[in-house]
Amino acid sequence: MLRVSKLTDYAVVVLSRLEAEGGVQTAPGLASATGLGEPTVAKVLKMLAQAGLVEGLRGARGGYRLTRPLAQLPLSEVIVAIDGPIALTACVDGGFGLCEAEHVCPVRGRWDPVNAAIRGALSAITVAEIAAPKGLVPTLPPPVPVLVAE
């Protein structure tokens, strides 16, 4: 656990491609460019558009466009857009203790500082940093298939 969803991973890839190419690009185009499934890419784009990280242009000749350069886009925003609010535990955030069974629920940990620390760490990293440091490297040289220790 403590994972982000695959969609978030895809989002970074798509955003990276979006910036590398520049301009307006269609969902099918991005799908073939990234090698991901077309419906999946469309889903990711829709989520990013709802969050305002990309702009969707409808109609023929439509597509998606970045609203910000990736260097100004903290990773935390992408995660929030795809995975929802960053809260490590279920019953926190707002913290009125309104669990279903508040009087029974013994989990009175203060996870808020933890959440804040995670948010801080994730806000300090931009998508540009993890997308592709210097240009895209679509394929690595095939490594020697050594025996992988399980």
Next chain:
Amino acid sequence: MLRVSKLTDYAVVVLSRLEAEGGVQTAPGLASATGLGEPTVAKVLKMLAQAGLVEGLRGARGGYRLTRPLAQLPLSEVIVAIDGPIALTACVDGGFGLCEAEHVCPVRGRWDPVNAAIRGALSAITVAEIAAPKGLVPTLPPPVPVLVAE
């Protein structure tokens, strides 16, 4: 997403109780003290024992004991003990790109710095900090049941 499992939450509660009371305590005792299910508490304790965060004493008059004060126990260790290694995405860590389909997998993001940042943030927080800042507050005063906006 980006959640830790409930077991991790329980672990913090159990550890907190373990330190508050001091000495050796049994799984059933901790269960009733925390209000959690007995098998669940036992499961958490077993995991913590395997990770060396608590010490299990077998036999009658057995139980569990802390191996370290909580102030010296970073939260990251608890998370690793319960949730496994901290790696936000599936195909990272070690990073030989040995996904099942490496030549197809377009996810070439560098998540390693992100993982490192998360680990750093989680290592800087001790269990003592989130467990119960000043003594246990087992029950909050019942808040006025205002209408909760959905």
Next chain:
DNA sequence: GCCAATCCGGACCAGTAAGGTCCGGTTTCC
């Protein structure tokens, strides 16, 4: 003015993993 391309919003289903429980075995104290 019609048609095609494209985004939009949702419903839908299969696979996986968390959450929680239970059982037999072993160790230790009374």
Next chain:
DNA sequence: GGAAACCGGACCTTACTGGTCCGGATTGGC
């Protein structure tokens, strides 16, 4: 010798992710 407790699993149910698909709305081109 018996009871109390830990140990190491297996087991099942539920929820959610991951991925696909469809009808509707919008816009540009012929």
